[in-house]
Amino acid sequence: MIFAAVLGLAMGLLSAPAAEAAASATCTWTPTAWEMPSGADLATVDGYDGSRYAVGVTGKRPPWGGGIAEPRGTVWDNGKVVLRLPDEVPHLRDVNSAGLAVGDDVVNDKFIAVAVSVGGKVTPLARDPKWDSYSAWLVNNAGDIVGFASAGNKEVLVVWPGKAPGTYRELPVPNVDYLHLTDVDEQGRIVAQTDSGSGGGFVWDTDGQWRVLTAQGTGAYGTPFAIRNGRMVGSANDDTSYAAAEWDARGRLVRTIRGGATEAVAIGGNGTVGGYRFVGSEQRLVLWRDGKVVDPLTAVSWAFRLVGISDDERTLFGVESGRPTQYRCS
Numbered sequence: 001m002i003f004a005a006v007l008g009l010a011m012g013l014l015s016a017p018a019a020e021a022a023a024s025a026t027c028t029w030t031p032t033a034w035e036m037p038s039g040a041d042l043a044t045v046d047g048y049d050g051s052r053y054a055v056g057v058t059g060k061r062p063p064w065g066g067g068i069a070e071p072r073g074t075v076w077d078n079g080k081v082v083l084r085l086p087d088e089v090p091h092l093r094d095v096n097s098a099g100l101a102v103g104d105d106v107v108n109d110k111f112i113a114v115a116v117s118v119g120g121k122v123t124p125l126a127r128d129p130k131w132d133s134y135s136a137w138l139v140n141n142a143g144d145i146v147g148f149a150s151a152g153n154k155e156v157l158v159v160w161p162g163k164a165p166g167t168y169r170e171l172p173v174p175n176v177d178y179l180h181l182t183d184v185d186e187q188g189r190i191v192a193q194t195d196s197g198s199g200g201g202f203v204w205d206t207d208g209q210w211r212v213l214t215a216q217g218t219g220a221y222g223t224p225f226a227i228r229n230g231r232m233v234g235s236a237n238d239d240t241s242y243a244a245a246e247w248d249a250r251g252r253l254v255r256t257i258r259g260g261a262t263e264a265v266a267i268g269g270n271g272t273v274g275g276y277r278f279v280g281s282e283q284r285l286v287l288w289r290d291g292k293v294v295d296p297l298t299a300v301s302w303a304f305r306l307v308g309i310s311d312d313e314r315t316l317f318g319v320e321s322g323r324p325t326q327y328r329c330s
Contacts, residue, residue, distance in 0.1 A: 047094035269311035
């Protein structure tokens with residue numbers, strides 16, 4: 001991540017301005033760890049629907065090294081495990097408000113995009129026979145699924161529309177070395193990350209065009225992490241500095257957030273932005289609105305990693321100490 005490249009600079013140069021420290025919080029945030037399956041003691045989370053469902057991987061802590069031993073795709077509903085797959089595949093990557101999870105299975109050594117119901121039914125998605133393999137990465141609450149397919153040396157972006165089950169359409173891919181899908185909003189806009197030399201990030205807008213996210217400064221580039229209703233958040237970096245950032249639906253820079261900010265990673269239903277900044281030498285989670293700190297989240301553990309903000313903005317959901325965890329406003 002970009003954060004790793006700038007950590008040393010940030011720790012040596014930046015601290016939070018005194019004005020931000022005076023920001024008043026309106027919530028008392030209470031943490032609750034979500035349920036873990038029997039025999040599992042470690043989890044990652046990849047998707048959150050903004051209300052009740054989350055999807056990730058659960059397993060065991062390995063005796064040495066990183067990763068998760070005996071990984072199994074897992075779906076949670078309001079903190080309870082409602083589905084844990086019996087094997088390492090299918091891989092699950094995202095989930096929507098209907099509890100529909102998406103990812104891929106492996107059949108004859110090839111990836112096959114699938115949708116998985118809360119009841120565990122695995123359904124392969126429609127495909128072009130010319131594809132060698134294909135995978136699903138994102139799903140929105142409208143049921144639109146986004147993924148990739150490969151045909152020989154050609155990579156294509158694929159959308160399976162929620163309003164037309166059993167169909168798909170191919171989208172062009174920007175001419176870059178790689179494209180990492182990060183989010184899709186309810187209107188079907190797709191955001192993706194790439195290398196800084198190619199612009200850092202793109203948005204596929206509803207007018208059927210890819211646009212590079214703009215940034216200011218010499219060698220500047222923007223990297224998107226989330227989108228909601230056409231509003232993107234992420235990080236903006238240049239040759240000498242970094243900041244959290246917000247963009248409009250066309251990829252135009254709306255604002256940069258500095259004061260030690262490194263990146264914005266989530267947007268709530270009312271437009272509140274969650275991300276990270278340095279307070280002294282410690283990186284902390286914070287909430288912004290219109291670029292201003294509205295809650296410094298001093299009671300939220302430094303070990304909590306934010307995945308999403310709920311639609312009503314009263315829940316922060318993520319992972320803490322290897323376990324899905326929510327902080328609820330009271």
